[in-house]
Amino acid sequence: MNIAKKIDHTMLKADSTKETIIRYCQEAKEHGFASVCVNTCHATLVASELKGTDVKTCCVVGFPLGAMMTSAKAFEASEAVKAGASEIDMVINIGAVKDKDWDFVRDDIKAVVDASKPAIVKVIIETCLLTEEEKRKACQLSEEAGAAFVKTSTGFSTGGATIEDIKLMKETVGDRLQVKASGGIRTRAFTEELIAAGADRIGAGNGVILL
Template identity: 75%
Template sequence: MDIAKKIDHTMLKAEAGKDSILRYCEEAKANHFASVCVNTSYVPLVAKALSGSGVKTCCVVGFPLGAMSTKAKAFEAKQAVADGADEVDMVIQIGALKDKDYDYVREDIKAVVEASKPAIVKVIIETCLLTKEEIKKASALSEEAGADFVKTSTGFSTGGATVEDVKLMKESVSDKMQIKASGGIRSREFAEELLAAGADRLGVGNGLLLL
């Protein structure tokens, strides 16, 4: 299995500087990773560094809590795409989901999907904070809102991807939707388990560990 093409090589630490981001870009190009995923302020730098390489520029929006206003998330997404982002990983409003305010959650995602066109949108639902029913509902709402992927985790909360959660997400959406597993993926063995469970993409803090 060519696992490299499924890896989003991810650097989202607050203290990450320009040299660290550029190193990730070089590693991604050398190993043909799917993308480099960064905070939005680094999108112009990454887009330029990856230009012509076939490696996508990915960014996170409303990160890591998802509790920003919908307009703020949509604005951040639109600016990121204008700056060169090919993919946008947004965080849902987790409190609204728990309140069963499903219209809010759906419209929040939809606003980012619309603002991000033509970029791909992945919806981070933060599975470690959700019940099984909430995981299923969040996955379904992501599809209803027009997103391309549903994603397990930010990697900044109480837990990351699990095989069980990936399977549950896969069962909750149609074949049109893809799944991204992220958070705590530090071995090839675990990565292969997640892919076998239905993950299409892997968000990894150090993609080199999986090669």
């Protein structure tokens, strides 16, 4: 199985330097990864490093808590796209999910989807903090809001991707949306299990090791 094309080579640590980001871009080009996923401050650098390749520039928005104003998320997304991002991974408003404020959750996602065009949006639902019912609802709202993917985790909370969550998310969105697994993916074997369970994309900080 050629998994390279499914990997978002990810570096989101607060102390990541330009040197580190450039190395990630070089590795992504060498191995043919799907994208390099970074914080928005690195969007211009990554887009420049990846120019002329088919490796995409992916940026996280509202990361890692998802708890900022909708307008701030939308602005961050639009600025990242202007800087060269073609994929946006946004964090859902988890508190609003807990409040069952479904209109707010949907509108929060839709604002980012609209601000990101023509880039696609992956919605990070932070599965480790949600009940099964909340996971399903978050996936449904992501679809209603026009997202392209639902994604398990930031990798910065209490847990990461699980086989069970990928199956549940895939069951909920079918072939209408794609599913991204992220958080705690450290071995080739686990990567292949996640893909078999329905993951279309893998977010990992150690993409080279997974190969």
